Amino acid sequence: MPGTRVRRRTAHRERRRAARRHALLAVASAVVAIGATAGLIDAGHQDGRDTARPEPTPSPLLQPLPAIPTPTPTAPAPSASSARPAPAPSPSRTTARPSAAPEPPPSPSTTAAPAPRARLFRHPDSQVLDWVRAHPDDPRRPVIESRIAAQPAAVWFAAHNPGEIAGQVREVTRGAAAAGRIPVLVPYAIPDRDCGGASKGGAPDLAAYDAWIREFAEGLGAGAAIVILEPDAIALSDCLSASDRSARFASLARAGRTLRTANPRARVYFDGGHSGWHAPAKQAAALRAAGAATNGDGIFTNVANFHRTADERAYARRVLAALGGPPGLGAVVDTSRNGNGAPPAGQWCDPAGRALGQTPTTRTGEARIDAYLWVKLPGESDGCSGAAGSFTPEYAYALATG
Incomplete structure (x- = not known):
């Protein structure tokens, strides 16, 4: 029954072709997935920054109290004059x-x-x-x-x-x-x-x-x-x-x-x-x-x-x-x-x-x-x-x- 054998061989070839197509698709999908993942990793570290980490917010500047000035340091020096009477207003x-x-x-x-x-x-x-x-x-x-x-x-x-x-x-x-x-x-x-x-x-x-x-x-x-x-x-x-x-x-x-x-x-x-x-x-x-x-x-x-x-x-x-x-x-x-x-x-x-x-x-x-x-x-x-x-x-x- 030569016709039956021919049909079987043809069906077998079709099944092998389909299997190869599925394998190729799987490999292509894996490559795409790996490439996408690599792209996300690279984008997350451009210029050495980690974009997933929020930038720190600067601390607010504390303004000095207007009524109480900050002490001014001075260099030590010996005594100048022991008696310094200021003038008394007349x-x-x-x-x-x-x-x-x-x-x-x-x-x-x-x-x-x-x-x-x-x-x-x-x-x-x-x-x-x-x-x-x-x-x-x-x-x-x-x-x-x-x-x-x-x-x-x-x-x-x-x-x-x-x-x-x-x-x-x-x-x-x-x-x-x-x-x-x-x-x-x-x-x-x-x-x-x-x-x-x-x-x-x-x-x-x-x-x-x-x-x-x-x-x-x-x-x-x-x-x-x-x-x-x-x-x-x-x-x-x-x-x-x-x-x-x-x-x-x-x-x-x-x-x-x-x-x-x-x-x-x-x-x-x-x-x-x-x-x-x-x-x-x-x-x-x-x-x-x-x-x-x-x-x-x-x-x-x-x-x-x-x-x-x-x-x-x-x-x-x-x-x-x-x-x-x-x-x-x-x-x-x-x-x-x-x-x-x-x-x-x-x-x-x-x-x-x-x-x-x-x-x-x-x-x-x-x-x-x-x-x-x-x-x-x-x-x-x-x-x-x-x-x-x-x-x-x-x-x-x-x-x-x-």
Whole structure:
């Protein structure tokens, strides 16, 4: 039966062809599956990243508390001056504020003065730091430490101490240079200072003062520095006779010249009083007589006082405009205790209700205003809550929480 055999052979060939087709399809499917898997693995590791792992979310930035500044570390330095009494404001400083002409708009010559632009120095030896170290368990310590002791402040040199002053100034300027910061130095030894008030004292005469200033200048070094030359020496000079006032002004002019010659990077500021005291024209005339326009870099205002920063800026610009001199003359403002403005008239000695002001900086953003400084150290008494210049924690705490 040849026909039957032919049909069987044909059917057998068809079954083998079908089996081969199934095998080939299986192999092709396996290849496709392997290729797809390899493609997924490669896509998941492009550029070395694992796309299955979520990118980390950045932690939120914590903003510093505005009322409690972060402590500023300073390089250790030896003691500068054991006694640094700040001036006690006299009642004449809080006389009625004179009416003033509107502030003129700044001209091209009154653009920002070339003042130092760096962080200010906090000397590691001060009465407030001594108190903080000695009272670790006092409940007021954290506030006083963070809001006052951590802030850069001026270093006062109030003793007439020939033979010692150059070394004391040098200790401060070297410490500031090592820390990469700018010191604020206050020579305060003019004869008859404070008109015999709570901060009376100083050199015995102007010749002795001139020699003391020359020694002071020897310690300035070559780095940037700010010198607040004799608070009250000009604004509070009406108590002197005309001849004594003239002699004092001549001595201040020599002092400014001596300091700037010793260190051209030291900026020397002369006493400009404050916005609640003399009229700008009167203060400018006295400053001119004292050589501020030719032997200084500008004026300081509001030392040991309480007038608001905006008032002091306007006043300082009016004084500078009346003073004349080089266009680079600027002003620095003491903001250490002016957070709540001035107290009522007649309340000048450690008045209640005051508060810390703008923290110290050389970046004011204001034309002709070179810096906001803490010249009067907050918490050091005017002479009522304690001896003039002594640290009083009660007063410091009141200022820090005012």
